[in-house]
Amino acid sequence: MSYKKIVEMIPVEKRGELSDKLLNYLLKAKKENKMPSSLAKCFLSQWQTGDFNDAVGLAILLEATATVEPEKTIEYVEKEMQLPKVAKALKEAA
């Protein structure tokens, strides 16, 4: 499943909170070299022209965070946000 489709499974009212948390995970990630070059460019282009709260931005952020910090991302979505189906989709996508 694409990250765009995964974002569609997340309630709109929860996207801002998730975006904030994921940015913290990503910017504090120690294994930063796990970020693919093309995804880093995509992440920066999105930030330059928009943000990470809308569907397009959140899909890019979710992909980046699930790539660099998969365990934290999945655990947060599953346990804190109570979105087990999203967590399952992330496990399959990561």
Place this chain on the structure above:
Amino acid sequence: MVKFGVEFVPKEAYWKTVYYAIQSEKRGFDNLWITDHYNNRNVYVTLAATAMYTKKIVFGPGVTNPFLVNPIMTTQSLASLDEMAPGRVVLGMGAGDKTTLASTGIEANKQLSAVVDAITIFKAMLEGKSVTYEGQVFQVKGTKFNFKPRGQIPVYIGAQGPKMLATAGQIGDGVLINASHPRDIDYAVSQIRSGVKEAGKSMSDVDVTAYTSFSVDKKPEKAMQAASPVVAFIVAGSPNVILERHGIEMDKANKIRGALAKGDFGTAFGSVSPKMMEAFCIAGTPDVCNEKISRLLKAGITQFVVGSPVGPNVRKSIDLISEQVIPHFK
């Protein structure tokens, strides 16, 4: 009107530093300074990426030094960046950190002459003509680019001692003063003024910049905790004359120096006193920071640089500065 700058140390992957650069531009900062140390990511790679993802923030190395990077290469790098981001590039040049330079085997002798030589070569080469110059530290013989630089680029000089400060007033478009306390800024401004006067310039010709150690958070204890490691390193690296200016006991400073030398960071950071925090950083809630920034403005600064650590959470602190600090002054 005062300008706001922000300093980042490119110690993390480039995309993190560039993320913060984009955020700083979006949140109303005027200037971006990237530090230049060989043991971090390369400053010009970081700045080139910044150029690609920003459109109005002014940026440059803050600061490079002529000992590790030859002035010709610095000029080439800045001239090339100026093509990528026309009119948005500035040079920050200082004498370099002796401890870091020593680890590379470079002896940073004749620091003042080296900086003057470097800036003379920089300005001459940006004219696009063949340059011959016989300085005390650097010499060039018929050096010329195979391309035409866009023109002059503003030069900021990182200065702390009296001669470098006066020289910065004489030949610089700006001065980067590594200080967070009005007492140090007062002293620096008086030295800069003497150089400005000697050159027949006006103080309004020079962007007097406080390059501070800064940490802001809604919870003051979190802001202070984030700043104390930076203050420990500042205390350890400060000349005794500056410690004495702030009434800091030498035995306490030496305890921090000794602990850092042994890699005992717990002791070093735990030995930072309130007096040291007061002297060497601006840390606290936005209201507390605003009051301290006001004091520096009264001392004569025209640019305020938010330097490391910025805050316990850099992203959230940049937002907080944008919401509650910059609007207080603009």
